[in-house]
Amino acid sequence: MTDVSQAPSDPFDQRLVSEFEEGLLQAEALLDAAPIGFTVYDLEHRIVDVNPMTAEMNGVPREEQRGRRLAELRPDLAAQVDPLIDTWLREGVPVTNAPLRVASPDGNEEWHWLTSVFPIKISSGEIIGVGATRVDVTAQMETELALRLIVRATDVVNTAEDPGVVMDGLARIAIPEFADGCAIALLEDDVLRRVALAHADPETETLLYRLPADLATWRQIEPVAGAVQSGQPQLTPRPARDGRPLPRSAAQVASDLQVVSTITAPLLIDGVVGGTVTYLRTQHSGRRFSTRDLVLVSELTARIAAALAGQRLRAQAERASARVELLARVGELIATELDVHERAQAFARAFVPDFADRCAVVLYEENATVARVIAVATREGIVDPPVALYDVTGDLPMHQAVKQRWPQRWTADKLQEFFKSLPENKDYVDWMNLRSVILVPLLARNEPLGGIALVSYADSNTHALDDALALEIGRRVGASLEHAVRFETERATAEVLQRSLLPTSLPSRFGLHIAARYVPGSDHARVGGDWYDAVELSDGRIVIAIGDVVGHGPPAAAAMARLRAGLHVAVLDSDRPGELLGRLNRYLLTDSDATMATALLAVHDPSSGRLVFANAGHPPPIVVRAGGKVEIIELPAGIPIGAVDSVSYGEVDADLGDGDLLVLYTDGLVERRGESLDVGLERLCTAAAAEAGDPDVLLDSLLELVLPDTGAADDIALLAIKRVIPAPGLALALDATPETLASLRQDLRDWLTNIGAHGREADEMIVAVNEAAANAIEHAYERVGERFWVEGYVSNDEAVIQVRDAGRWRPPQEVEDRGRGFDLMRGLVDALDVRATNDGTEVTLRRRLQRARERDLASI
């Protein structure tokens, strides 16, 4: 210590000086060298002396400090220290390790010191001065901060799952203790894409978001370029003034934020620079980064890079499994039984959302001259495709893909440019938000079939689809759709053929009610085999047939037509079902192309009710008795026709009573995969019992058994015959007086009810017959005691009523009402026949019954 005798203008308390001198002389060497600062103040805040350390810390030479107050030398320090001293002086409690924060002389750094204040006493205990120590803990503070941030970073990575949340968290950890703002960006395809952004002030953060998310011009930003190219963090005290000018928007933001200092560090992911992290300090804190901060930045950057590497691995694994899944899904769909539209929709859906935000399937038509979008899938599901047909020109991206037989990738700019020139397509896709479009050609047997368009938007995270995978899928989807298109065409043809070959109308016989149904199967491979027919014999009997030709498609339909023709010819010579089957068998065998068929024949006599059956491999018929009981007619199985020569078919007798129903069917009605035939038969019998009565109603309810169940795979043919013994005829003799008309009307109504005519139908017929009867009564006015007759019967669902009198017929013009009467009659019947002679008049009225009209309608 130097000479203390250089006394200040106001002498210190001498005792202080001597105490100081004496006490401290011993420690001089220690104090001189100590890294701790010592200061001695008098009770009026004047510096008595300082050690070299303190001199350095205060930034003022030792000699100049003596006798001066700290407030004169370092007001910033005094502002913090003086109150401490005063507190001590007032309260008497020593201050230990109070923190001091002070800016470095060049203003670039902030230092952290700890100070302790304690009394200097003399032996009497009187306090004569204040001592203060000071120690620099800046380095320690920084280390502690670094540790804290690192722990925080580890926490974020370990606790958050969502990659976006992790990145956001990592951007925030250093705010506000270390930086005012942070931005993390990834470098992909030479574009810097922002991943996370944070700032201490929310409003400023909003401002930062104005920076473009994708920066292709990152090379123009010196710190970023420097970091990426050198692999080293770049410290820029004044970014706006160093190096080349920033791109306009970045410069604008920098000046808006008053960026003071930045550090940009490269993110090394898997050994390659994969992105950057930028920390910035703005006027908000006012400090600048120093080279010492680079160490902490390296640490944090390493943590962020590790997190990103982990995410990338996970994303790769996800993408790989998504690819496998996509292939599997596509494979599944190929094997499914769907029509073209449903298949296309399913394929479109397979790509969304893993590989595209929107997927459209396009098929060519008219010999590949126009293209139609047939299915569109979005994240919300299937949407209606646009109705327009597109010309197949060279320009549309899809057609280029098809021409070159290779997937085409168009970037957003290229597409926007292209579609701006096609106003009609403008609104179809959200052009402004596109990231990429991939067009995959659909090739079927190396012919162009159409294509698939996969659209990804800017803010989505769809996986990339590599060319090889895209092409492979294009081939598979193409083959599958082509197959479906071809099949639909074939199937439509076969169905038309089938329907045109089946009988369009069935015999309508007095006492017989016949109904038939044919439903093609959903299993396209098996359309075309089933057949049925009903042929009238000259004596009123009827031959009924049902069968199933082996095979499918047009060949089976043709075989079925031949069988029908064969049956019509065979019945000219024979009326025995066994013989008829024999003939059909030989007939089929004569044709080498012909296939086999099952067949069941029945010959029925409606007047007696007799049934004779013969069977060639067909499922057994069932009879629903009038009371509701159901019987399965046991028949010998018989060999299908067209299989073997010289087979004979046995015959079995049965009968149909009044109101009984015979039901014939093909195996599509009763066969279900995984079930024995007996179970199906039982189900059929139960359903038939429940709905006995009208043949049409019964057949419809039998179909309902099977059809809702995902549709029958097989064709179904059904035939039902109900025997109805005809109602008795009407025969009345009445007195030719007006009073009898009322009872005639009542008797008529009873008879009509008996034959199944009710309600309006009956009312109308009664009016008509009443008119004829009124005429007859009038003809008889000349003679008393005359009678007239009313007779009626039903034949072929037609009611025939005759009114006969023996009087003299008078022409309608003679009585005005008569004309009206005739109009009325004619308007209410189908046919009016008047035979008038001098011996009497016969009026015959015919009307087809409503039940028959309804049946005709149902069979359309």
Next chain:
Amino acid sequence: MAGTGPRESSEEPYAAASFDVADVNTNEPCLFVHGEIDVSTSPAMREQLQRLIDGGAQRLAIDFRDMSFIDSSGLGVLVGILRRLRERGGSDLVVRELQEAPRRVFEITGLDRLFTIEN
């Protein structure tokens, strides 16, 4: 034709028609018809309506809610009455509450356009 020969028709005649009149002394009296109108009962209907015209009615209403049957003779009565009404300077014969079956008869003969039908 099955059957054992002509059968005698039922003994009791059903036809009966009865009538009553409402609003007799107003300028639109109404005749209520009950039962069936055929050749045996239409003369009685004519008589009732004629009486109303003779009583000076210019406009007639006939209520058929309880009439279940009408034949051409009944229609003839209505047409004749309308003509007579008009000859006397009267205006209209209004048909009320025509039931479904009789309505059919009006329609076939076109008389639904001749009469005003109120239901």
